Amino acid sequence: MAPFTAAEEENLPEGLQPELMPKHVAVIMDRNGRWAKNKGLQPWDALRQMGIQVLTVFAFSTDNWIRPKIEIDFLLNLFERTLKSELETLAKNNVRISIIGDSSKLPKSLLKVINEVEEVTKNNTRLQLIVAVGYSGKYDVLQACRGIAQRVKDGEIEVEEIDERLIEQELETNCTEFPYPDLLIRTSGELRVSNFLLWQLAYTELFFAQELWPDFGRSGFIEALMSFQQRQRRFGGRKS
Template identity: 75%
Template structure:
């Protein structure tokens, strides 16, 4: 089904902080309220998302996060954006992560049921 697909987007964030991203979004929104550009009632998920640093990409919400190095945490990476992302943890370090590990991650991802916060019926 995907043999003719020609796009894959990989997001690499260097010197990025999810906490900082959230704080700068809140600061920006607070300034807009203070300057009467928006009202408190206007603050919602969409407005926050517009203020995040990932608002510059077509796909700000990863479907799959591959965490290398054996760590079982997201390490302050895309904290807002990972809400419904599937996580895959692997022991290999990033430089050693290769085709076999990538296929393993994709195979794992294919076996998951994406519910986006919902429940099975």
């Protein structure tokens, strides 16, 4: 991923330090439907300009499949239309799109759009936008375990060789250079991670906002980043 440009560093909001900027930000987008319908994907551009390298958003959980079919169809159709309408803009702005999650239940038309978007943007380097669709943290760990079990069965590895590194290679976030979010943002006053990136969030800093997602804009991102930069991350170690 591309580092800060001189112009981006100069235009950072007052008080933010480029050397303390998180590389990977994850977002749980409560009430995201109205936001996407009205504003497309434009807020990602704000993070790109701040030097964030990876942004992962929780668009549709495996738990959402229990919702009424009409609501599911609306959300998936909205996501498909948004990908189509924003593809040119994202490509022009050097944004790479990656989709993670269980795709087995997704409509064929959406899968076709996902494949196109990932192919068109695969060489972009300014920002990687990872969209979790049909995803859950439990699903991610489960599919990783199944992948490792199959490799053991096929004789590729021994049981004794299974370690954290091997599991991490099988997680869906292996699509990025920075698989572990430095900062997780959740809006609408909810105080939980809701089955999102359970393995990857082990040492992530958490920021909870009262605003609904449609109302959480650039000022909200700046507040979250300010909070992040004031924390001392020890990753389980003692304060020196």
